[in-house]
Amino acid sequence: MTRTITVGLDGSPASVAAADWAAREAQLRDLPLRLVTAWEWRPPAYAPPTGLGAPVPPSDLQRAWARRLLDETRTRIAERRPGLRIDTDEIAGLPVPALLRAAEDAELLALGSRGLSKAAGFLLGSVSLSVLAACGRPVVLVRAAEHGKEEALPEPSARGLSAATGHRDVVLGLDLYKPDDAVTDFAFDAASRRAARLRIVHGWTLPPYYYGGALMPDLNDHMATQVRRELSDVLSPWQEKYPAVEVSTQAAVGGAGHHLVEASHDAALVVVGRRIRRAAVGAHIGPVTQALLHHAAAPVAVISHD
Template sequence: MPPRDLQRASAQHLLAEARTRVGEARPGLRVETEEVSGLPVPALLKAAEAAELLVLGSRGLSKAAGFLLGSVSQAVLASCERPVVLVRAAEHGEDDALPEPSDHEADTATGGRDVVLGLDLNRPHDAVIDFAFDAASRRAAPLRVVHGWTLPPYYYGGALMPDLNAGMAEQVRRELSAVLRPWQERYPAVEVRAQATVGSAGRHLVDASHDAALVVVGRQIRRSAVGAHIGPVTQALLHHAVAPVAVISHD
């Protein structure tokens, strides 16, 4: 058999196997497969244009390896304007990556784990917050909101100015509550646990991912030809997160 025919046969076998596995895991779910010629990055970006969500999986790399070691995932994530969920196959089963299809199902598939939202108070975006609340609502899971903030460069330690430290922390908590209040009213069944912590948001989100069902972060769309367009917090998270990560693009 010519090499091209071998490649096509292998692709068809892979698609058939994937369809069977998904069908067995989700009885009643309609599963469609499509064999597309060409390079993977343009093909995935084109498919995402007509989709609500794009899911990319790792190759089952070790715990020390990150999603962004894959050039395809990095290139797709940097250019895709749809929500993208990245799943580390070695860490969680297929059932953990996406919100459950029914609002009335218990969170048995996630084992009671939180959905985690990384929230930037300087640039909070509705699409990111709504995705996280909706994911938590569909899973009947708590939503843990993590915001990392830093002290001004002229501030050299809480021990020297404890009143200023406490005042700034209280201001951050008030701002966090104000941003979340309309969404809590829209999703009254979602239990929200807000956490404002000093330090890198990326580090706190990585820590939170160890007992999370899903971590949700935003990515500002930048259409310039230079750069990875991912951002340092998201990049750190994708290198080290244990849970699936949803990256929501926004203007």
């Protein structure tokens, strides 16, 4: 069965941006685009008692709205990207389980993420967060403010652009000591398809007895050199697999989250891993991913792995 690039639609500006991002990704990967929406709506748990709040729309109206959303989105994308195969699917059921089912047959799932402002960063909706925490396929979160960012590029000499192609960097948050092949391969593949540079960010921490170099002035340089050597060893087989991808590395002191958020401001895509934690309750996406979801300025690809 041919996998698809799947995007979940809810009619919001963020989901429109996600659909446009997914359409471009489908062309880059030469895969069909699948537009999906869940048409069953229920009031939230905190809604007023029956009779006091807004009535639930009849199921036929919910389904008609879903069909119109899909048709209008398909028409708009088809006009911009002729030749792209676009499938649509209205799924009966609530959004989270519907999107998780749709993602099972997807190469990746794109979702919109509502942004408050540049200062506030992501306001991640409960649907997106719940899907992200439970999905085993790659999930890409796209902000409405980032729509069209890859289409209008500044001069190639600007920071965050490949000197060879003028395309924005793909940024990978690499866990040097527990690297996962699926995460690294996704990032290299994304950079290769975009003819972009891959910028790799690894955050590392000085030992607790080190205070600004006062006690051991050579420790910082020694550890930095060691980290760079280990990065080179980890990346060597990937650079052999993707010889055309230009790679730059950033081994920065401190948690990776802050450095990745900073790198996202001039990136095409930020790629991070999410270790699957099977817990009875709660969303477990990790502190680095959490920081990106709240503050990143570029689309964020989260790759689940064991």
